[in-house]
Amino acid sequence: MNIVESLVYMLIFPGFLFLTSYAFFAQYIDRKLYARFQKRVGPPFIQPIADFIKLMSKEDVVPKAADKRMFTLAPIVGLAAVITAFMYIPIAWESSLLPSFEGDLIVVLYLLTIPTLALFLAGWTSGNPFGQVGSMRAITQMISYEIPFFMALLAPALIVGSWSFGNIVTDQMNGIWLIFLAPIAFIVAIITLQGKLERLPFDIPEAETEIVGGPLTEYSGRRLALFKAMLDIEMVVGASVITALFLGGPHLFIDFSGLPLAPYLPFIIGVIIFFVKVLAVILILTLIKSVVARYRIDQMVTLSYRWMVSLAVVQLVIIILAKYMGWL
Amino acid sequence: MAKLTIPIGPQHPALKEPEKFMITVEGETVVDADVRIGHMHRGLEKMFENRTYMQLIHATERICGICSFTHSTNFCQNVEYILGTDPPPRGLYLRTIMNEWERIHSHLLWLGIAGHEMGFDTLLMWSWDDREEILNLFEDITGNRVTHAYNTIGGVRRDISDAQIQRSLRVHDYLLERMDAYVHVALNEKTVLKRTQGVGILTTEDAKRLCAVGPRLRASNISYDVRKNDPYAAYDQIPWEVITCDTLDVHAQLVVRALEIIEAIKMCKYMLENLPAGDIRIKVPRKVPEGEAISRTEAPRGEDLHYLKSNGTDKPERLKVRAPTLANILNVAHVLKGANIADVPMIVAGIDPCMGCMDRVLIVDSEKETSRVWDREQLRKYSIDWYEKEAFR
């Protein structure tokens, strides 16, 4: 891979530019659906970008009590981590644009925890009591959802017997989508992803009626814009992970390779299929968000450990038994 | 764990009106709560002494934006008590209908706020959409959506036509249907139950001791309702039940309010169908003889008490207003101690606080207005200086 190609990958497709645009589109879909569920009209198509530009041009205040370096660094590191995570997800046919390797699933999962840590540090160093309470909640919540989330994503890896996105997607192309083999893991993954993205019913760290804006209370202007973009991209990346692992990635039961098409067409069709599936996952997430109230942090921890972890364990046991019996 | 003092208010997303709670927390648990009210003083009680009775009908209506009608009802009743006049039955029925509509729209509003406080914005949007129906009815019949200017001493100011009655009845049927859905949500939705059950428990003894009023009192399993126990207007002529709940928590308030809406809709339907014929008001003199009277009504938030003392002129000697929120704020401060920080908004919102009502009494802080009267140039200079000093220190 030469340097120009790498730069294109990183900055244009599927990197920064494409991902940000798609994240804004996903945010628009999310907000519009949420509004329609609530009998509202909802924002126009251009609204997310307009919001971003507006925030970028606004006054950027760093509170006196805050640690200035950490305050600036947190959104940048968080944003970089989610964009990097996206590079490893196979959005077209069997492999991502960066070469897939054994264990890239784990890399992505670890990169996806960084945004939460960035939020924690941002709130903790902002010197605001609401921010500090929000940070404590964010870290408590992280400890409780990460374990069931990881365990749920372990299920596809176990079935396929590989830690690589490429292998898991290829396996689904040749066989059956893993949502049918591991439905419980899919449900657990969706619910815990909701916690990871800090959306209802798990938007406890930034519950606005309780602690104003949580970790983001003191943020404004550019830094807030970056954080907001980070959260949107995190939603897309989270949904992409689920799509790749459970919904067959860019696969749609049709093999285009035999058709007399231009060599790049299957690639484009694959990308389109992939992102339509991502939208479907976001639709599920929005639906959950619009029909529930917010949990309390202690209830969230209980839910995670008592139900999500147990369900994930049950799923893993079923898979291991099936493997042992030779059904898979 | 370290203690942290968190200010909730005067400006805070959980409070729709200014009020300050200083909350000391250890981790997620509230160990101490202090309430500071008075951010909304408008000096109304002082003003009341300088207005004529006719003006006061409209002034009392502006004590509160939500329960405006109950305050003007109270005032008109007080004057009627002193004058010794009785409004005609049709006037009393219409007054009662308006009072109940106000209860419906206020409780629907609360339902939305409660949903918002627990992060259930969908409930907020849907219940406020249905609340619009009642506001449209108000507009249809009184001409205004919020401050209705409908009450007057000796009756009400506008009659209702048969076509309006038919329209209103259709809206009532629609709302009755919608309420089924809300009651279903209140009783069955898991996350709502998680956030409300066992939260903000006020025992029956504490409710009595701290003089709670309204739905908070009935949610503490005390069957007390001014409409039943001390009936006014036409409440003693229509069939209805007092709603109570014995689980004592925020969920009990949710249930009480939801069922009260249904009860109110049924009352309104009964009244609209059995509206007596005749006049809607009687003429009263401008001057009120010397005397005093106490009027109590059941506002949507609880018992609302007015005391009026007249001195024979066309202006009152003293008009005292006790809005329900002032009576309820005491039990909020009590219940907050030991609560989870995430439950603070639910507990505060539970009594349906209405700061405008409560803080009605006095003068706005005048310091800034008097000692710093600046023209624009001075203000600009001051702000530049301030920023140079503070921001670029």
Added chain:
Amino acid sequence: MVEEQLVEQLTNSLRGLQQGIEAKMPRRVYVDIPRESLLDVAKILKDDFDGYHISTITAIDAGENFELLYHIIVGAACVTLRTKVPRNNPTIETLTPVLPGAVLFEREAHDIMGIIFKGHPDMRVLLLPDSWGNKGHPLRKDWVDPRKGGGQ
């Protein structure tokens, strides 16, 4: 009727503590009491008549005296205890040991009319701004707006 019955019962049980009981309207009973017997009367109302609910305290500027009206709910009726405190010494015992619900109403009366409640647990400013200081008690008839030259 409720109020006639109540007047009769109150006349019997408040013997010596009251200076006059009348029922002006249905369910409205007014009891005149000297300021020394306020606590005793409230206690009797609470223990014997189940009058646990105090609705509010109205303070009226009546020239030489301040009138204090304690509106206590007894069943369906509203019993108003009317007592007078002299203008030059506006003090009275606090009602909070008997009826804890009166705490905010007493603070309110203190703010606006300058009544001093002896033994009140927390006599901070309730309704006026914290910076009010000694600009007077605004609901007194002789109060003048500081902006118009009144107060200190």
